[in-house]
Amino acid sequence: MNTTAPMTSWPPLPEAEVKRRQAAKLRRYLRDSVVPFSTHYREMFQHLKLDPDSFRSLDDLRRLPFTSKADLIPTPDQPQRARDYILIPEQAVLARRPGTILRALLRGRATVKRELEDEFRPILMTTTTGRSAEPVPFLFTARDLRLLAEAGRRVFETCGATREMRLLNMFPYAPHLAFWLTHYGGTEFGVYTLSSGGGKVMGTEGQLRFIAKLQPDVLIGMPTFLYHVLHLATEEGVRCPKLRRIVLGGEKVPAGMRLKLVTLARQLGAPEVDVVSTYGFTEAKMAWAECPFPIHQPSSGYHLFPDLGLFEIVDPKSGEPVPTGHPGELVFTPLDSRGSVVLRYRTGDLIDGGLVYERCPHCGRVTPRLVGNISRSTEVKTMHLDKIKGTLVDFNQLEHVLDDMPGIGAWQIELRKQHDDPHDLDELILHIQKIGSDSDEKLVHELDNRFAAQTEIHPNKIIFHNAEEMRRLQGVGTQLKEQKIVDHRPAAGAVEITSSSPDNPHKMESTQ
Numbered sequence: 001m002n003t004t005a006p007m008t009s010w011p012p013l014p015e016a017e018v019k020r021r022q023a024a025k026l027r028r029y030l031r032d033s034v035v036p037f038s039t040h041y042r043e044m045f046q047h048l049k050l051d052p053d054s055f056r057s058l059d060d061l062r063r064l065p066f067t068s069k070a071d072l073i074p075t076p077d078q079p080q081r082a083r084d085y086i087l088i089p090e091q092a093v094l095a096r097r098p099g100t101i102l103r104a105l106l107r108g109r110a111t112v113k114r115e116l117e118d119e120f121r122p123i124l125m126t127t128t129t130g131r132s133a134e135p136v137p138f139l140f141t142a143r144d145l146r147l148l149a150e151a152g153r154r155v156f157e158t159c160g161a162t163r164e165m166r167l168l169n170m171f172p173y174a175p176h177l178a179f180w181l182t183h184y185g186g187t188e189f190g191v192y193t194l195s196s197g198g199g200k201v202m203g204t205e206g207q208l209r210f211i212a213k214l215q216p217d218v219l220i221g222m223p224t225f226l227y228h229v230l231h232l233a234t235e236e237g238v239r240c241p242k243l244r245r246i247v248l249g250g251e252k253v254p255a256g257m258r259l260k261l262v263t264l265a266r267q268l269g270a271p272e273v274d275v276v277s278t279y280g281f282t283e284a285k286m287a288w289a290e291c292p293f294p295i296h297q298p299s300s301g302y303h304l305f306p307d308l309g310l311f312e313i314v315d316p317k318s319g320e321p322v323p324t325g326h327p328g329e330l331v332f333t334p335l336d337s338r339g340s341v342v343l344r345y346r347t348g349d350l351i352d353g354g355l356v357y358e359r360c361p362h363c364g365r366v367t368p369r370l371v372g373n374i375s376r377s378t379e380v381k382t383m384h385l386d387k388i389k390g391t392l393v394d395f396n397q398l399e400h401v402l403d404d405m406p407g408i409g410a411w412q413i414e415l416r417k418q419h420d421d422p423h424d425l426d427e428l429i430l431h432i433q434k435i436g437s438d439s440d441e442k443l444v445h446e447l448d449n450r451f452a453a454q455t456e457i458h459p460n461k462i463i464f465h466n467a468e469e470m471r472r473l474q475g476v477g478t479q480l481k482e483q484k485i486v487d488h489r490p491a492a493g494a495v496e497i498t499s500s501s502p503d504n505p506h507k508m509e510s511t512q
């Protein structure tokens with residue numbers, strides 16, 4: 001129905017050809033859509049005396065400064081900053097757009113006006129989900145919604161969905177990307193979908209009723225929430241024998257968490273479940289997925305859509321791009337979006353594999369892939385564990401230790417001040433739900449060993465809880481996202497967020 005630029009899906013291509021096509025698409029995108037209609041980028045291009053037509057290869061991207069989360073957050077001086085990133089067409093510029101006048105002559109002004117509205121008028125808003133910062137709006141036009149549906153359809157395809165499957169979407173009903181991508185993607189793919197709205201909308205018990213009634217082939221949601229729902233299902237004797245796929249999003253998924261979910265699925269009567277995870281963020285307005293793979297093998301990574309956007313991997317300290325297949329920070333540039341658009345968006349996410357172009361060893365698709373673990377640089381916090389120096393603690397790493405350890409179900413890390421005194425030392429308390437038959441003493445000993453071996457810190461206290469207490473602690477059914485790390489330190493010890501060491505993002509460092 002739309003006559004503006006059609007969506008493309010490229011055939012399998014070698015790295016050089018992918019990059020050549022991306023550069024050509026980027027040049028047209030900058031010239032025809034972003035620079036003329038985005039206040040922020042128009043000013044940036046003018047200020048730096050850049051010409052979109054001079055962008056000949058992806059190396060030319062380096063001439064553009066990064067955009068980061070901090071650039072989008074409203075300030076007292078600029079309460080509407082995010083507006084500067086929305087493509088808003090101006091009549092005068094539109095009239096000069098190639099083909100506009102001819103189309104108006106041939107097909108009538110009303111038709112052209114409708115097409116322009118379809119392309120540029122925002123009709124759906126999502127927001128970022130940051131814990132501390134104010135949410136930033138990201139707008140979709142009608143054309144963007146078709147791109148969202150197409151990206152979602154491709155996610156379903158990557159995950160190995162078939163039209164006969166039934167899907168229970170347990171992402172929270174909220175103005176967040178995951179829910180809407182699943183909704184539009186499911187509709188586009190043509191799979192029978194029930195969107196429960198997640199724990200806050202229907203409660204944990206509500207999810208169990210839906211599982212029992214729908215008998216889904218696929219569950220999709222956030223890993224911690226799905227873990228709680230499946231655990232409760234085993235406690236209440238719910239059966240889910242058709243389950244074939246668990247699709248995760250919104251949080252990292254350590255290997256140990258996958259195993260725990262597969263174990264729970266077996267207890268529900270589903271012996272062969274693939275667990276695949278997705279990666280996406282508000283600013284990309286899309287997400288990407290892993291293809292199914294044997295649980296004891298490594299994932300082949302997130303399968304990208306090179307015609308819709310491009311990733312650069314950069315050294316987090318210097319900002320310089322790293323070679324293909326090297327670790328670094330993920331930087332994203334869309335190639336076809338309207339509405340809210342950010343170029344060279346610094347995600348703050350570090351990937352320890354990198355971007356590769358070879359054929360996928362699992363599904364055989366030839367498409368760029370992001371391989372390795374992704375961790376957030378903002379999850380490195382300074383703690384004052386002794387009187388002499390602050391210690392940088394990488395919570396990504398602590399999460400892996402906990403999720404990968406057998407005998408532990410759900411967990412929560414709580415930060416406190418000793419004696420609740422803002423001037424005292426910090427302490428780290430572990431809340432643990434025990435699964436299996438190991439004694440408390442054995443688990444405490446092993447946890448302490450694993451923490452010390454990987455992170456050089458010792459938990460100050462380890463407290464065991466039953467599943468129900470853990471659900472309450474994590475806010476399952478009351479929060480949009482389960483609370484896995486809570487900071488109860490009074491304001492005087494405010495969290496200081498820093499970037500992790502670029503050489504080894506997992507290494508904990510001490511600073512003066």
Ligand SMILES: [Zn+2]
Nearest residue numbers: 291360362363
């Ligand atoms: Zn694959």
